[in-house]
Amino acid sequence: MAQPATRNLGRLSEIAQVAVRHGFGYWFDTHRLTDLFPRRGPRLEVDGQPSQRGQHLREMLDELGPTFVKFGQLLSTRPDVLPPDIIAELRGLQDDVRPVPLADIEKVVEEELGLTIEQLFTEFEERPVAAASIGQVHRATLPNGRRVAVKVQRPGAPRQIEADLALLYQAARIAKERVRALDFIDARLLVDEFARQIRQELDYRLEARNADTFHRNFAGHPHVRVPRVYWTYTRTRVLTLEWLEGTQVADIHPDE
Numbered sequence: 001m002a003q004p005a006t007r008n009l010g011r012l013s014e015i016a017q018v019a020v021r022h023g024f025g026y027w028f029d030t031h032r033l034t035d036l037f038p039r040r041g042p043r044l045e046v047d048g049q050p051s052q053r054g055q056h057l058r059e060m061l062d063e064l065g066p067t068f069v070k071f072g073q074l075l076s077t078r079p080d081v082l083p084p085d086i087i088a089e090l091r092g093l094q095d096d097v098r099p100v101p102l103a104d105i106e107k108v109v110e111e112e113l114g115l116t117i118e119q120l121f122t123e124f125e126e127r128p129v130a131a132a133s134i135g136q137v138h139r140a141t142l143p144n145g146r147r148v149a150v151k152v153q154r155p156g157a158p159r160q161i162e163a164d165l166a167l168l169y170q171a172a173r174i175a176k177e178r179v180r181a182l183d184f185i186d187a188r189l190l191v192d193e194f195a196r197q198i199r200q201e202l203d204y205r206l207e208a209r210n211a212d213t214f215h216r217n218f219a220g221h222p223h224v225r226v227p228r229v230y231w232t233y234t235r236t237r238v239l240t241l242e243w244l245e246g247t248q249v250a251d252i253h254p255d256e
Helices: 002-021 025-030 050-064 066-075 084-090 102-113 157-178 187-201 204-217
Strands: 135-141 147-153 238-242
Touching: 002 050, 002 157, 050 066, 050 084, 066 084, 066 157, 066 187, 102 147, 102 238, 157 187, 204 238
Parallel strands: none
Antiparallel strands: 135 147, 147 238
8 A cells, every 4th residue: 555655755756856956946945845855966046036936936837747737827826825926927837748649549539439530530630739738639520521629638648637636635735744834825725626627627528518508608699609519529538629710819919
């Protein structure tokens, strides 16, 4: 029974090394955590400027991977937990990640829908139009000629997320026991909120039902178009929506 805990502690130690590389070594000294996280390698301290600490935290979360990026995104909505300069930096976190090979995507689609990609679609673009921590989106064409966006969950995503959540819960326990400066935060409750949110994202049927509700509510609206859900092609790990051309909000420049 001790093996998972030992493995988790090893991963926490690895996380501490990443934190040190990004200049947060002083934090472990200040809160007397070096017995849990033995430091190796050169020490780099964070510049005292507020803008620098936010930047270093954002870069650290980026390096730690998709689950931690998502946790940072959650923190960016919590001004009760973090100061404004760090909130501003964390809002810049993007969970774009390296896409998984098409063969892995094909396997998930076949497991969920019971047919191969070739049987389901007349065209399925190999290169995804977007790739994030939980899934990636491919443009495809249905047998009736309709263009669709197919969101497919990354293989092993639930297992990786549960492993990362276990680490976050362990970190929350350590913070409660050892870091008096964080007494004003219920760290476990914060991780609970994140766990609830990210676990919901693992079931694409929830996203499909929400999209379906929006589609019905805005049906006939002259200025709003919501893609329809193709339920025949949607399961827990596969979501198929009508393809709509558009512009990302980040690409809109009001002054132009």
